[in-house]
Amino acid sequence: MSPGFSFNTARTEENAPLGTEDEPGPSPLQTAAGIGDLPEVHSLLEAGADISALDPGWYGVTALQAACKGGHLNVVKVLLEKGADVNQAGGNNGGRTALQVAAYFGYLVIVEVLVARGARVNQVPARYNGLTALQAACEGGQVKMVRKLLRERADVNAKPAFTHGRTALQAACEFGNLEIVSELLDRGANVNSEGAKYNGVTALRQLISTFP
DSSP, X not given: OOOOSBSSTTSBSTTSOSOOSSSOOOOHHHHHHHHTOHHHXXXXXXXXXXXXXXXXXXXXXXXXXXXXXXXXXXXXXXXXXXTOOTTOOOOTBTOOOHHXXXXXXXXXXXXXXXXXXXXXXTOOOOTBTOOOHHHHHHHTTOHHHHHHHHHTTOOTTOOOOTBTOOOHHXXXXXXXXXXXXXXXXXXTOOTTOOOOTBTOOOHHHHHHHHOO
16 A cells, blocks of 8 residues: 555545634644755744644644654654654544554654654554554555564554554455465454444454455
């Protein structure tokens, strides 16, 4: 699966509005971080920009999460050095931490930096459409990332988010990544784990839907 921040059609963050008349868009710092404009990030921080501010709205992100989404390693490092909270959650819909974002896109070096700075590998998923780092990597089809997170002792059977969540195995089955499915089964993934409370499905049902 090619990188794109739409975890599936039911929780599409790349199509979320950047701002409306009633809901402001991202701050200048979040915008600069998201496009990897390191000089502007430095300038805004020196001017007192709030490094912990969360982009308003259901799909809001912090500057650090925006940098992780864009794969901007140097910006990530600067924000961490300046005190960005590595475990801060995003907006209500998804609520992903920087690690969960980077894991989805397969940014291995960024994940290494985040873990070294105390990112919680097994941070529980947000209630609505959330994913653990491992679940995100599975949904993103990131085989190398899955293996790395398992080496970091990611919980292969972590429970899914309450609404539209997926276990790691369910996520891999949903997107038909049999290499990841095999890796997870070898690590003891439970094929009988229940789906999320709302809009949940089992791994077997996912496979049947993917490979009818």
